[in-house]
Amino acid sequence: MANKKVDELGVSVAREPSLMTGAIPTQDWWDIPAVFKPGNYCYPGKPEMVAYHSKSLPGKFGEPRVWDIESDDWKLPENWKEIIINGFKERLDKFRSLKIFMDCCVRCGACADKCHFFLGTGDPKNMPVLRAELMRSIYRNEFTKAGKILGKLAGAREMTFGVLKEWFMYFYQCTECRRCSVFCPYGIDTAEITMIARELLHLVGVNTNWILEPAANSNRTGNHMGLQPHTLKENAEYLCDDIESITGIRITPSWNRKGAEVLFITPSADLFADPGIYTFMGYLLLFEHIGLDYTLSTYASEGGNFGLFTNNELMKRLNAKMYAEAKRLGVKWILGGECGHMWRVLHQYMDTMNGPADFLQVPKSPITGTVFENAASTKMVHISEFTADLIRHGKLKIDPSRNNHRRVTFHDSCNPSRAMGLLEEPRQILKSVVNNFYEMPENTIREYTFCCGSGTGLNTGEIMDLRMRAGLPRANAVQFVKDKHDVNTLSCVCAIDRATLTNLVDFWVPGTQVCGVSELVGNALIMDGEKERESGLRFEPLEGMEG
């Protein structure tokens, strides 16, 4: 858990001098060095992880080595500046977004207080505009006439080790949530800038293990957790045992089955980690309830994609398994579980990177006959879209009172809201499966939603204080509905959220449980031949069944 006590951190956020509390830094931002100390950085990638990725993507991950982030010798290659500047040039030529975002900012400051990292830390360089200036200043120096002639006056500065340290610090204090991009008059998207900055850092071997290791696992075993096929199946069987004790129904999902109609892919955390496992139980109950002809895959057993947090090549490679597996198994279409960044990749990148999926069919719900036209090309449907359609057509037998022990609010995850627009589907589901649903304040939901504070591979224990600070805006909104409506359940459609929000609310809003929307669905489903339910999917007593 966090090193600081909750009161201590709370006082620090609200009282200690910072740009958020009105204190003006005495030095210009470019004169303030980034200082790494325990607790403010993620551990660097293990040499074997870097070596593993370099095998398949040579030159993209730098030299495998042991290095100390706190020291002033990062054991960088001798020509590291040249590598960065050339990499920068290459990406300017590959991404129009980067060029425009480097050129167009007028520093109006609309983004400044929209970032959860800034709100929680008050650190000026966590204002999206300054985060981008860290890179823009180098851009001006290397690639613009004004910067070359006027230098500092035009806001240009040279690439130095100090700048590299800043990049590593602040591009790993951005969760690519895109909230700033909603408010920017030019749509400047810090997520895009952070992604490219991280790509550049990887080129010179500046990285974090918490991202590289899951990505390596995912490549080899098919999932971030590194679960091998038999373990995956076993885990699912344990969860089916639990389902059986709770409902009396025995479910046996199939794995790697050729000829199934639908391939279902969800983040592996749903098979393994509390409270994701309850969401997984919800999926299985739903599929059993409607008699869906589906299969799970051990090879494509990861919905998430930590490649997104490294570079677009690794993202593409990891993502490519989904179509490869769908093709091998001969399914008609793919159904995707609840996950945030997974859906960023599926919605905005997959078809472009790994399509066309001409071996699949336009997704059609076998139960309702609804054709998912909005997924006509990618051929992948979100579980919330699928479930909302089932509910709309009255295909589910639901007893929402089974969730009466829960007073529920809904956290919009960054990517489904701002990179997709999946806002109503989960809400329609929730309103059908729970009786007590309350929205958080409007500035903190839908497209204005706040990140859990730990996305993009920052969900690691070594930066817990930072995560609690970054998650404060979200936690604060939960506290608001807890005070007002006695909310005790924070639902979401993201696997990282399920893990990180649990840490977050345990810290700031104790007594709140985090769950996936599908867990609430599973809880409410009246299964054929089930026994009387006394407990929910986590063996918690239902209303009227306590004691």
Added chain:
Amino acid sequence: MKILYPFVAVLGLIVIATIGSRAGMEPLFGIVFPYLAILIFLGGFINKVVGWAKSPVPFRIPTTCGQANSLPWIEQACFDNPSTSFGVTVRMFLEVFLFRSLFRNTQADVYDGPKLRYGSSKYLWLFGLLFHYSFLVIVLRHIRLFADPIPFFVKILEFFDGFLQIGLPHLYQSDLVIVGAILLLLLRRMLLTNVRYISLPADYFPLFLILAIALSGMTMRYLTRADVVNIKQLAVGLATFKPVIVGDLGAVFYVHLFLVCALLVYFPFSKLMHLGGVFMSPTRNLANNSRMVRHINPWNDPNLKPHSYASYEDEFRTFMVEAGIPVDKELPAETPAAE
């Protein structure tokens, strides 16, 4: 420094134009510089936009600010999350002409607790809108100097801009508004701690420059009563490539013109290029239809393949067979021990 340098730079430009025009260099300031400035502006602007256009948009990455096109009974936010080109056009119109995104602005405050609060904050939107529209009106009004006869829409514009009929010549509201808006934008930049901290000299310079342009223009109209007939002769001459300078047009005129030239030259190399960029931002000008229509990335590498299923199965086949998971290749039959 961040404020002083750009301020001094603008003063310097004023001094240069005053001295230059008084030292018999009227043709330089009245004819050569304007042509040069226009050339640099056009060349620089086009160069920048073409430079942007040369880089592809590899991925379809709109920032979705509302409900997506989804199931038929779910109402889509057609303009904040458009899925058609019509929707995108409206979204871009709202963005360019009404500053839609700035309209969303809020201000966050932290209180003991810790508690965060987000208040509505529309003044940046308002100042920005006032500034840009008054600037536009003033630029359009200037067409009267370059065109003979004066186009009807310019006359209409002038009529409405001066319809309060204060003073003689009538005071244009756009003149007052632009000066007011610039001062408010300047004050905001200097007083808000966040914004002051992020500001660069390059943020103050255009504000001072445009303020000086507005003030020098207003001086000519309301105070020194510049010789409009001769100025128009020069302007029409410039526009028809037969420029002549008749009489003394006055130092203020040359200051005004030189500052405009400076703005034109500065424009393509500065943040002012947001004028072009706002149209080309991929998070705003693309439809959110990436699961419906395949977006093509010209540098997508088709040879980048996943870790293959075959090698995955090779590594885990024994476990898979033992766990009853179907495999493509069966385990090799147990080879009988060598005899």
